[in-house]
Amino acid sequence: MKKYAEMSKDELLAELELVQEKYDALKAQKLSLNMARGKPGKEQLDMVSDITEVLKADSDYMCDGIDVRNYGNLEGLPSCRKLFADVLGVQPENVFIGGSASLQLMYDTIAKCYTHGRVNSDKPWAKLDVVKWLCPAPGYDRHFKVSETFGMQMITVPMTPTGPDMDVVEELIRDPEVKGMWCVPKYSNPDGIIYSDETIRRIASMKPAAKDFLLMWDNAYCIHEFFGDYVPFPDILGECAKYGNEDMVFEFASTSKITFPGAGVSVFACSTHNMEYMKGLLNAQIISYDKVNQLRHIRFFKDKDGLLALMKKHAAILGPKFRCVLDALEREIAPLGIAEWQRPNGGYFVSVNTMPGIAKATWKLCKEAGLTMTGAGATFPYGKDPKDSNMRVAPSLPPIDQLEKAMEIYCVSMRLAALQKLLAA
Numbered sequence: 001m002k003k004y005a006e007m008s009k010d011e012l013l014a015e016l017e018l019v020q021e022k023y024d025a026l027k028a029q030k031l032s033l034n035m036a037r038g039k040p041g042k043e044q045l046d047m048v049s050d051i052t053e054v055l056k057a058d059s060d061y062m063c064d065g066i067d068v069r070n071y072g073n074l075e076g077l078p079s080c081r082k083l084f085a086d087v088l089g090v091q092p093e094n095v096f097i098g099g100s101a102s103l104q105l106m107y108d109t110i111a112k113c114y115t116h117g118r119v120n121s122d123k124p125w126a127k128l129d130v131v132k133w134l135c136p137a138p139g140y141d142r143h144f145k146v147s148e149t150f151g152m153q154m155i156t157v158p159m160t161p162t163g164p165d166m167d168v169v170e171e172l173i174r175d176p177e178v179k180g181m182w183c184v185p186k187y188s189n190p191d192g193i194i195y196s197d198e199t200i201r202r203i204a205s206m207k208p209a210a211k212d213f214l215l216m217w218d219n220a221y222c223i224h225e226f227f228g229d230y231v232p233f234p235d236i237l238g239e240c241a242k243y244g245n246e247d248m249v250f251e252f253a254s255t256s257k258i259t260f261p262g263a264g265v266s267v268f269a270c271s272t273h274n275m276e277y278m279k280g281l282l283n284a285q286i287i288s289y290d291k292v293n294q295l296r297h298i299r300f301f302k303d304k305d306g307l308l309a310l311m312k313k314h315a316a317i318l319g320p321k322f323r324c325v326l327d328a329l330e331r332e333i334a335p336l337g338i339a340e341w342q343r344p345n346g347g348y349f350v351s352v353n354t355m356p357g358i359a360k361a362t363w364k365l366c367k368e369a370g371l372t373m374t375g376a377g378a379t380f381p382y383g384k385d386p387k388d389s390n391m392r393v394a395p396s397l398p399p400i401d402q403l404e405k406a407m408e409i410y411c412v413s414m415r416l417a418a419l420q421k422l423l424a425a
């Protein structure tokens with residue numbers, strides 16, 4: 001098969017006829033498929049559903065000498081803090097266990113900057129005229145939404161195969177109005193990139209002009225390998241501390257893609273100084289989070305090894321789904337030269353970069369043929385992808401047979417969009 005860019009007009013027209021026919025046949029099947037969001041599939045949820053039973057055998061609901069059914073221990077059960085400290089490579093006293101979603105902790109951390117300021121702010125950010133924020137992109141749409149909600153001026157930082165372009169970051173943080181940055185350091189959403197040690201060193205050693213700069217280190221996929229073994233990852237708190245930057249960073253994680261999304265436990269990790277400050281503010285907001293659920297999680301995993309063993313079972317379900325997506329792209333799209341993509345070993349997404357100018361059209365064609373994809377542009381601040389090229393594929397939810405069909409629609413739609421674009425040129 002020739003690359004589309006090398007085809008003559010007649011060849012493109014002949015190909016268009018063929019692809020249009022395939023597309024129409026798929027559309028006629030009136031399918032309803034979804035590869036839009038990184039949701040675990042039913043098989044994964046079934047696999048962990050025993051967690052709802054583990055407390056039945058507990059007669060007293062005691063843990064660490066604490067009755068988990070009662071108020072108290074705002075920062076979480078000591079055993080739960082220890083478990084996540086082991087996972088993140090930090091000390092238990094630097095871990096705070098929150099509610100059922102890390103996004104809420106992230107939102108709240110930023111909200112507190114606006115209402116109260118940070119440990120080292122001159123004034124709450126709500127009193128500032130402008131707050132600028134660094135957004136490595138493609139990135140996680142909900143991060144960008146949080147920034148947008150607070151009226152931040154988002155600045156796109158290009159992603160490279162080793163993480164955010166640090167030359168750009170180091171230049172931008174010279175501006176005192178730049179107050180922070182989003183990072184998904186391991187299996188980034190959507191690229192699936194692991195930040196290199198050098199990128200992490202450069203981030204941890206930054207000297208931003210804003211002394212209350214906030215590094216939002218969202219380690220959502222810290223143990224989420226689906227191909228190969230668990231990859232150990234540097235502890236960002238320790239890295240920042242090496243450069244006197246211990247108060248710069250908040251790290252986040254959750255069990256959303258380990259047990260139940262929306263019904264797991266979330267954590268943040270931060271310096272002692274930040275911890276005292278946050279606890280002071282959170283104390284006005286909540287008496288204690290759901291320790292019953294924390295105990296369920298402790299009983300279910302037991303320790304880090306228990307967690308990693310469970311992640312292997314998730315991988316056994318997710319690996320074939322990612323293989324299905326990657327194989328389809330390799331077979332149907334690679335020979336045509338109309339897109340490139342990452343080949344991640346973990347996380348929840350495959351990030352596809354189509355030839356410029358066809359992501360939106362591809363999305364629309366998919367939709368009309370019964371396949372919902374993440375909105376084209378969603379992976380960029382303000383939903384605007386300057387090249388109209390990046391598409392996030394989320395293979396986790398559909399069963400394999402549906403995934404195969406979904407990829408058929410996706411690839412045919414992309415081919416059709418590419419042909420229409422090339423013929424219109």
Ligand SMILES: Cc1ncc(COP(=O)(O)O)c(C=O)c1O
Pocket residue numbers: 038100101102103104140184189218220253254255256261262266
């Ligand atoms: C990078 C990233 N962070 C956070 C979340 C959401 O986490 P939670 O369910 O803990 O709010 C997701 C979900 O897709 C994500 O991809």
